[in-house]
Amino acid sequence: NRKKTISVTELVSGILAGNITALSRAITLIESTNPSHSKKANDIISKCLPHANTSTRIGITGVPGVGKSTFIEAFGIHLTSLQKKVAVLAVDPSSSLSQGSILGDKTRMEDLVKNDNAFIRPSPSGNSLGGVARKTRETIILCEAAGFDTIIIETVGVGQSETAVHGMVDFFLLLKLAGAGDELQGIKRGIIEMADAIVINKADGENIKAAKTAKVEFNRALHLYPAKASEWSPKVSLCSALKREGISEIWNMIEDYTKVTTANHYFETNRNNQNKFWLLQTIEDRLKSNFYNAPKIKLELPKQILLVEAGKTTPFAAAEYLLSL
Amino acid sequence: NRKKTISVTELVSGILAGNITALSRAITLIESTNPSHSKKANDIISKCLPHANTSTRIGITGVPGVGKSTFIEAFGIHLTSLQKKVAVLAVDPSSSLSQGSILGDKTRMEDLVKNDNAFIRPSPSGNSLGGVARKTRETIILCEAAGFDTIIIETVGVGQSETAVHGMVDFFLLLKLAGAGDELQGIKRGIIEMADAIVINKADGENIKAAKTAKVEFNRALHLYPAKASEWSPKVSLCSALKREGISEIWNMIEDYTKVTTANHYFETNRNNQNKFWLLQTIEDRLKSNFYNAPKIKLELPKQILLVEAGKTTPFAAAEYLLSL
Numbered sequence: 283n284r285k286k287t288i289s290v291t292e293l294v295s296g297i298l299a300g301n302i303t304a305l306s307r308a309i310t311l312i313e314s315t316n317p318s319h320s321k322k323a324n325d326i327i328s329k330c331l332p333h334a335n336t337s338t339r340i341g342i343t344g345v346p347g348v349g350k351s352t353f354i355e356a357f358g359i360h361l362t363s364l365q366k367k368v369a370v371l372a373v374d375p376s377s378s379l380s381q382g383s384i385l386g387d388k389t390r391m392e393d394l395v396k397n398d399n400a401f402i403r404p405s406p407s408g409n410s411l412g413g414v415a416r417k418t419r420e421t422i423i424l425c426e427a428a429g430f431d432t433i434i435i436e437t438v439g440v441g442q443s444e445t446a447v448h449g450m451v452d453f454f455l456l457l458k459l460a461g462a463g464d465e466l467q468g469i470k471r472g473i474i475e476m477a478d479a480i481v482i483n484k485a486d487g488e489n490i491k492a493a494k495t496a497k498v499e500f501n502r503a504l505h506l507y508p509a510k511a512s513e514w515s516p517k518v519s520l521c522s523a524l525k526r527e528g529i530s531e532i533w534n535m536i537e538d539y540t541k542v543t544t545a546n547h548y549f550e551t552n553r554n555n556q557n558k559f560w561l562l563q564t565i566e567d568r569l570k571s572n573f574y575n576a577p578k579i580k581l582e583l584p585k586q587i588l589l590v591e592a593g594k595t596t597p598f599a600a601a602e603y604l605l606s607l
Numbered sequence: 608n609r610k611k612t613i614s615v616t617e618l619v620s621g622i623l624a625g626n627i628t629a630l631s632r633a634i635t636l637i638e639s640t641n642p643s644h645s646k647k648a649n650d651i652i653s654k655c656l657p658h659a660n661t662s663t664r665i666g667i668t669g670v671p672g673v674g675k676s677t678f679i680e681a682f683g684i685h686l687t688s689l690q691k692k693v694a695v696l697a698v699d700p701s702s703s704l705s706q707g708s709i710l711g712d713k714t715r716m717e718d719l720v721k722n723d724n725a726f727i728r729p730s731p732s733g734n735s736l737g738g739v740a741r742k743t744r745e746t747i748i749l750c751e752a753a754g755f756d757t758i759i760i761e762t763v764g765v766g767q768s769e770t771a772v773h774g775m776v777d778f779f780l781l782l783k784l785a786g787a788g789d790e791l792q793g794i795k796r797g798i799i800e801m802a803d804a805i806v807i808n809k810a811d812g813e814n815i816k817a818a819k820t821a822k823v824e825f826n827r828a829l830h831l832y833p834a835k836a837s838e839w840s841p842k843v844s845l846c847s848a849l850k851r852e853g854i855s856e857i858w859n860m861i862e863d864y865t866k867v868t869t870a871n872h873y874f875e876t877n878r879n880n881q882n883k884f885w886l887l888q889t890i891e892d893r894l895k896s897n898f899y900n901a902p903k904i905k906l907e908l909p910k911q912i913l914l915v916e917a918g919k920t921t922p923f924a925a926a927e928y929l930l931s932l
Contacts, residue, residue, distance in 0.1 A: 593657065
């Protein structure tokens, strides 16, 4: 089988030359659960690492129906028109091969898919957010080594995936729609707090008035939050992804953000903090999974929980006992 | 030394008889760092456990200056007038013997201190929130076994201590002051989200108008949050702890809460979930401290962080390496 004989060296030189086939194949190794693939993937990553860390990484979130695909298509097309190379990745722990995932249906980004300066890759599958996030972070490294200078990472507004994406990007964009009046209802506050920009999509035709009202309300809401360590004040913008209006303004804003945060060194500090976070997170996830997956603990933990519930032991005594096994 | 010869059995029967000296001495064993004391403490706790779980546990938080001591004194006096037995504990990880702690200065609760049906114990000292929280949770068990039917746990608005206290009480009360207009500025949103009641203190004299305005604003803010699993809608109340006005209404509200959550079984479910949380939390804290305090890791972790920052390794590869040591 010819495919399997391609060496790490060949894949790496392919990636560094900007070869999309090599890039895709290396990402498949990252996503594989086969231990020999993981070894190969780790080799590739460490050879790509000196060529990484070169892009602007942008996270985009928003609930289903907000028009994420249409927005990313319009935004990506605009970036390629500025001679940028754009990679679009996704983090969706709920996706699997059978369900299909966000970005899985590339027909939703028809124009961008055909563009030679764009690379679109659906979310890696997996039920653990930690695993999916790790694969995506490693994929970012390969994309950067392949010359992509703008990385867009899409996520759905589900569970903790926004927090994971926020922890791997430079700029975090929340996509919203203008609703019927009470814009603040039902928003996860933590997400607004993470946002560097709130973009109200579908601000066209009859929606324009509602969108402008929503802009005022979001601006007011943003003012209730304490100042960010980045010294960047989050902005609210309107756009119509469908009509491709307001898109260049959003990219200009991200360039402003990059200027501000490069000047005050937050950009670099933030990336270092993100790296440290992922290092510690990986260690702690593994310590926990090693412990809880040990056969003795699997057997004894439920028994101890029952004893605690029955008031026969304290949580602390039960913990001591389990740790002593 | 007579003090040291008191046996576990004697202490336990003292506690069960409601003897405050026995209770205090047993709490001192819980707070001790001496391993032989810890063994004794664990014996006492397990013998008290069948007599515990009988109180209403109320968490009270608020920034310094809000009048927590005055409020707790007024509230405690009211409860003892209803023939209740009230224990007042505190969680303050920043306190130490030298600094003094919240509740340390009992002169701030002069009337309550003299009351036979009240027991006041300052925060255990310690720099780790986990350690302080554990000692306080164990102290709750002893207080309940000693016949205290209402446990008040005070905390300052610092770091994660509110979350710890919220995780050990049935009802969580946020004490506030009416400010000059923009009440929502600077509030930690997570704390509002945890609150079962917001009580605006010092609602007397010239402050009444501002307090009423604040009440409207907090009610509006509370409506922005999703409904609670307890099915309880958080309430906003006014009081003047100094003038002892509005205090009985707060206790009536807590009784309403207990009725609602007992009927829908949230009260019990919440306690079970809290126990499970502390069990897992204790395990995970210990797994982490065992790992990070190992001499090899102490030596190698900073080196790996530097390599990650220099782009010579990834956070994931560094984690694998450290886990393999």
